[in-house]
Amino acid sequence: MSSFFEKKRNIAILGSTGSIGTQALEVIAEQQEHFEVSLLTARRNADLLIQQAIAFKPNTVVITEESLYDKVFDALDPHGIKVYAGNSALNSVVQMNEIDIVLTALVGYSGVIPTIKAIEAKKHIALANKETLVVAGEIITKLAEENGVSILPVDSEHSAIFQCLVGEEYNPIERIILTASGGPFRGKKAEELANVTKAQALKHPNWDMGAKVTIDSASLMNKGLEVIEAKWLFDLHTDQIDVVVHPQSIIHSMVEFEDSSIKAQLGLPDMRVPIQYALGFPKRMKNKFPRFNFMDYPNLTFEQPDTKTFRNLQLAYAAIEKGGNMPCILNAANEIAVQAFLEDRIGFLNMSDLIEKCMQSGEFIAQPSLEDLINTDKVIRNLASELI
């Protein structure tokens, strides 16, 4: 069967060895008549990267950890696959001619520069890496517009909103409602959270994801980052973005229009659905993913987020309302806090304290350039590390 696209879409996956990256390869394996892989990248997981490259035959792979170059080269050179190492290699290969769409599935701030390089080379972006828009949303959305490229959301909530907006080009959004699972500690109070372990925090009730986003979900920082991501993706004011806790993660998010109608996108929690939608947009492709059965979920429930206990959501709203480099400060402090929590160096509640301190002491820049943001990230990482 031939593809319904003019030609097969060439996909670059930045972070192919992670949770989003591996699920994207599952999607591509099931939709081989429509997609092929031109680039795969990883940081340290050389064994999986080699395995993926042999199976999907990309033109090029990058391993950013330079000490692993020889291992990956020796394994893939005999297959005619080009191998590079390091961040600068990543920033240049995302511009390769044959790439149509770059799926950004790296973690954290590391996604910012490769995404900018890809947009400058007029590649469409399938955006999983929400931190990119948190750090540099204004610069990146402007750059995408100037280069005529689309930023197609992969994050489940933003994909839901994007899907609700198809056909609504003439209808302004009144507000969006981002759903939040509430994470593994939903309903718990501060005194119960003081001594929770990373093993408990890493047990998300509905989604199987990488460690960083799973801790963010447990602390509600994930929802805070998603509020900022939504502001830039859909050009909204923060007072148009509400968060509702929906513990079943079946309604992935909603849009309310000016006539009071609310549209929602529903389905089982399965990231392959939004990944496939972004890569195949505007086409919905037939697949064999499990189907949702309403009888299995007789109770879909909704609650207010407890922002007194889970302070990160309020900190994120405060950061985006302040604007400038404040979301970049929030993000850098959060990345250091999450890493420290995962290494048992700080407790769960200390994460919010650390982020708040960095927001209070970091130098505020109202109209930051990209260089200002790169510097802010560096300075705040140092500050947060010193404060631990």
Ligand SMILES: NC(=O)C1=CN([C@@H]2O[C@H](COP(=O)(O)OP(=O)(O)OC[C@H]3O[C@@H](n4cnc5c(N)ncnc54)[C@H](OP(=O)(O)O)[C@@H]3O)[C@@H](O)[C@H]2O)C=CC1
């Ligand atoms: N997982 C999910 O279901 C969802 C994730 N997201 C977002 O998608 C992004 C990816 O998340 P997820 O897949 O869970 O993350 P993972 O930790 O599972 O995977 C991250 C990937 O990026 C690579 N990587 C990590 N750090 C660096 C770095 N500094 N430089 C270069 N490559 C790096 C890793 O390589 P290696 O394996 O070699 O370390 C791996 O391939 C995040 O921004 C997350 O918030 C959004 C919605 C859902």
Ligand SMILES: CC(=O)[C@@H](O)[C@H](O)COP(=O)(O)O
């Ligand atoms: C799958 C996905 O998009 C995650 O970002 C998810 O949203 C995490 O769930 P909560 O942050 O709602 O717990």
Ligand SMILES: [Mn+2]
């Ligand atoms: Mn999400």
